């Protein structure tokens with residue numbers, strides 16, 4: 068939530084900041100602002116709305132000659148409101164009473180009310196409702212105590228803050244200098260040929276450099292215009308961190324000819340699955356390899372329980388992982404919302420394996436769940452997409468999914484990569500525990516290798532046209548229901564989330580066996596006589612032991628006025644007799660069906676969203692990384 072970017076160097080800072088903010092808009096997009104260092108003052112420009120509106124305001128200021136000569140130092144912010152409504156006053160950067168300090172912040176200052184009251188008593192005047200503004204005023208005070216030492220003023224300020232923050236700060240008396248710091252919020256620092264940068268996430272700086280550094284909690288970095296960076300630990304001791312090279316490049320962060328990132332990312336899925344499978348199979352010993360897990364066969368058989376913790380789409384991937392781990396590894400598995408788990412004193416022992424799934428690796432609740440599990444002595448394995456993310460520092464071991472950068476707020480390719488990775492992991496654990504043999508594992512791996520080509524089949528023009536037709540049938544509805552059984556039900560949970568988050572069409576998913584216990588009452592009976600009133604029911608009906616039961620459920624829904632859209636195995640004649648709205652899925656083992664069936668559900672959600680005029684990449688009220696509780 069919220070994206071920050073900072074640059075100082077020998078070139079114009081404005082395109083660096085605005086370009087960076089555009090790439091961070093997935094983190095929040097209700098208002099944006101920049102603070103630019105001019106020779107004698109800090110000039111702040113903020114706007115409610117997206118970075119585009121800010122860009123227009125900056126262009127106007129340039130045309131009016133307000134920015135003088137090219138500014139080479141500045142900070143920027145794109146906001147996802149937590150404290151105070153999204154308006155210009157609450158937009159960052161925030162300033163102190165003198166106007167000399169400018170601060171951008173991502174995170175939440177938990178003790179802001181107390182600090183604000185104390186600062187007000189000491190005569191400070193506040194201009195916004197944000198938690199962030201206290202930081203600017205504290206720096207103002209601390210700077211008076213240590214005049215000339217901005218880094219020290221920031222350090223003593225930060226010592227008074229509780230909560231999460233990534234901060235970038237500039238000061239009118241320190242031209243060409245930026246101070247950045249972080250605690251429980253991400254921040255990456257990079258060195259380019261023409262200056263130094265800091266940002267909430269690598270996409271904001273990848274255009275300028277792939278050589279980056281990650282700060283530890285409460286470390287402070289001072290960025291100088293000449294390209295040098297001083298790093299300090301919380302005690303103020305200087306250190307030299309190791310640089311990390313980012314493996315993906317700018318092209319990955321661009322739309323590459325697609326109308327939106329979501330479609331681009333959906334189309335990247337065959338490659339993502341290929342990359343996930345690469346190097347995972349030892350065909351000599353018929354084993355799935357998971358060297359990162361770093362648990363011996365003995366330790367693995369000592370594991371007596373698995374708890375998967377995650378949020379949102381990652382939670383749904385966890386539900387699929389549970390089914391496979393239990394079925395193959397014969398281990399009890401619980402899947403918990405990280406936000407619930409962290410507050411409920413869960414049962415954890417040294418024999419508990421906690422698997423924390425997070426695309427971003429920075430979801431606040433998931434991170435807290437990991438810390439709690441570690442404190443209780445459990446072994447924590449993180450599954451994430453982001454190198455250098457917080458979760459990689461908190462867990463015992465890390466498995467990276469190979470989704471590469473995902474920009475659209477709605478997770479698509481990262482979900483498929485998580486499910487594929489969990490499938491491999493479940494097979495690995497089952498084999499380590501002696502529950503399955505090499506032949507079984509080889510066969511599974513062979514089937515998985517066919518997945519990329521099968522996903523390609525789902526992305527052809529003919530296949531997507533069929534999905535678009537079904538989407539058009541539903542776009543005007545008030546509510547849509549998803550039903551499935553087994554892994555089909557879990558696929559539905561994710562399908563319904565995708566639909567509601569990007570199209571704002573209310574959607575709920577149910578295990579089909581449950582519909583008679585309540586959900587069937589939602590079917591509008593007027594649908595029996597008026598096709599416009601038919602409630603859409605999306606039924607995931609792939610081949611499984613419960614296939615006949617699914618057909619019965621479909622008929623029950625239709626008998627009450629539902630319009631059924633069925634996802635079914637290609638060539639399924641029985642489904643074709645029940646409904647004209649069929650989306651065909653290539654034949655696949657049931658355990659792998661979520662990987663295929665999720666793809667048309669993603670496209671379905673996207674088509675409905677487009678028909679309803681929604682922005683598929685930046686749905687309202689959402690952000691890609693939820694770094695606050």
Ligand code: G6P
Nearest residue numbers: 378379380381425426427430478
């Ligand atoms: C946000 C995103 C979702 C994501 C969830 C968990 O709500 O909009 O797409 O599934 O966070 O994120 P994580 O990065 O932990 O997987």
